[in-house]
Amino acid sequence: MNPLRRIFDKARPLFEEGGRLSPLRSVYEGFDSFLFTPKTTSSSGVHMHDSIDSKRIMITVVVALLPCLLFGMYNTGYQNWLGAGAVAAEYSFWGMMLYGFLAVLPKLLTAYIVGLGIEFISAQIKHEEIQEGFLVTGILIPLVCPVNTPCWMIAVATAFAVIFAKEVFGGTGYNIFNVALVTRAFLFFAYPAQMSGDKVFVATQPIMGVGLTVNFADGFSGATPLGQAATHAGGEMTLTNIVGDPLSLWDAFVGLIPGSFGETSTLCILIGAAILLIGGIADWRIILSVFVGGTVMGFVAHTFDSPSYPCSFLTPLEQLCYGGFAFAAVFMATDPVTAARTAAGKYVYGFMIGVIAILIRTYNNGYPEGAMLAVLLMNAFAPLIDYCVIQGNKRRRRNRLISKA
């Protein structure tokens, strides 16, 4: 027998009802079922089950997010080096990776400890198994936040989102709104001063002796491309990087631009999308229709471009590459719990997210990014969309009966 298995079996009585450690039962169960496949066999219905379970689904999403996480580390270091005016010889790949790693690690740990902590407690209270949903949420949260978000804010926002967006509805599978986006929205509306502007998207201080100091006096602007567009006033609009050099669409596609930690690289997001689609975890209908919706609205906005809405100067392709649009399309809109669940409904749901994201971004200068709000808004409408699709099926059945009579 596996020695680890023996340790777990030996410890089991401690955690069971009446054991000394019974308040930690859910933790024990959680680790046990994480390490070892539970030996529950089917008791009713089918005698065999597909090998897939929600753990594997969640882990696949986490794997799909890794390219974005790794690139986010690199980019955080890169922006720091760039902002500090380092010369090319000083750029070191591993130095930048280490810097980015040190920058994101506390946020990652904060999100997981707070979120999983609440999950463990609620599983204990409800006498249920730990549910895996937070495995994904925990990595999404640092990826959608600016790198300079203080850990305590992430802790407060995560706790709010997990309790009020998920647990009060019954836990994983019952929530109406995407938990990671509720976290982001909470931060956005509760701490607007700290969560926007041009200072939060670039790490400016050395961490544990790694990295450089970025000096604001040197004409430095850490504003994201969309932030620049939103505050643009008159004249030719040129988006620049943080030291004032013009940005190309290629920079935005690769992701070497300031932005939320994991959202900048469209390339890495597409790698993640490929993993999700090959694995059959995300629904291609949603991803496709978000991009179609965004392109259509981007095209409309660009056709009727106007100086009062400077974002309308962006081409549809730029709209897709800048900001959190691609990230939202691939990782947020496809959350199966909060998305539309019917096949036809998914097209409508995705298309509307694409349209609304670009609509908010272009025509509301107060919000330089609309993807988050678009997904949350359509989360609220997803049940209505499904309702309409299901009514169609019911109507077909009713008409069959009437045509017979």
Place this chain on the structure above:
Amino acid sequence: MKVNSTLQLKLKRGLDLPLKGEALEKLPDIVPSAVAIYPDDFPGITPKLDVREGDRVMAGTPLMHDKEYPQIALASPVGGVVKEVLRGSRRKIIRVVVTPSAEGTPERQGTSDAAIAPKTREDAVEALCRSGLWAWMRQLPYDIVPRPDAVPRDIFVTGFDSAPLATDFKQCGIDGSNLQAAVDYLSKLTDGNIYVSCRRGDSLPSIDGITRVEISGPHPAGNAGVMANNIAPVNKGETVWTLDLVTLDRIGAWVRTGATASRTNVTICGPEAVNRGVVSTLVGADMQTLLAGHIADDGRNHRIIAGNVLTGVKTDMDGFVRFPYRQATVIAEGDDKDEMLGWASLSPNKMSASRTFPSAFMPWRKLSGDALLHGGRRAMIMSGVYDRMLPMDIMLEPLVKAILSRNIEDMEALGIYEIAPEDVALAEWADPSKIELQKIVREGLEYMRREA
């Protein structure tokens, strides 16, 4: 005489499980040491006992009858002595066991060669009920033994079993003139069509008065509910009957000779069965005789299933072959091995419809599988999984939610009258949240029958 015609049905959704353990050989005939009838295998019937332990019975003697419709009999498949009436809690009848008489050849009731030729429809129904063969049919809605007072709109006969490792009807010695006799008999009981399905490319004995349905596609393409839903769905207030080709053959034999045949082919199959093959034995044969020397001696925990892995009944060596199955499947229970980090496995031996497992890219590889849930029970998380496994115009997910909330109006509107638990078995297999769909659907059907 109705016009003979042929329909084509191409089904795309569904899946043939890549399960190891096919039975190819023909094995010697077996005379079981006991046979059993389980009233639970005949949903809709409230059994009343007609015999006591020690009674002598003949093949075709009623062992039990229905409380509401006393003419519906559950007949003994063999002549012999009633060995056991097993009762459970609240004296519920679990099973009636009959020991075949020593001669081995089943004595028959009504062995006269006189054909059955009832004059009126009522007589025809009554005779079929009393023969015991009535209980072998099902009706939609509710997936129960047909109510004798309802006239079926159509009758659907399934000509093949698409379940994993199922018995091939072609090996069951089906007789064309029996089928014709049965179709002639049943066509008096319905004003509608008699549909008989077969796999595209397979031949079906030529029968007058039926509509042939040539079906292509993976399991559950062979299910009667799937055929009915795709051809002529059951509306509220309508009734259709469903049965399989072997039962049709049996009805024909009974019409022609007055006796019910009780021999049947049973397939011994599954990844943990050895010397696999098809045996000719009696309906309801005991596992002890049937499976002797067929269980792999590899020290693993085994699960013996009377039926197929999707809809069969878990049993053990003391159990019996259960209606309507002609199959005994042996698989590994799977609880005797420790597996670390199973959710991260990249093993090509894990059976899955999900492309996160390598096996999904190698559909030609046959796999063993086991009875593990492979995960914990969860709320519905993934969407669209059920739809890929159910080739019917039914939105299963909203229907399941309607059943769970006991919403009669929604259940009706979403098509509960068109579905049987066996139709959702494949979706239950594929569900990452491990929800007990067959159980839920059965409870929903029972609820509708009581309340609606």
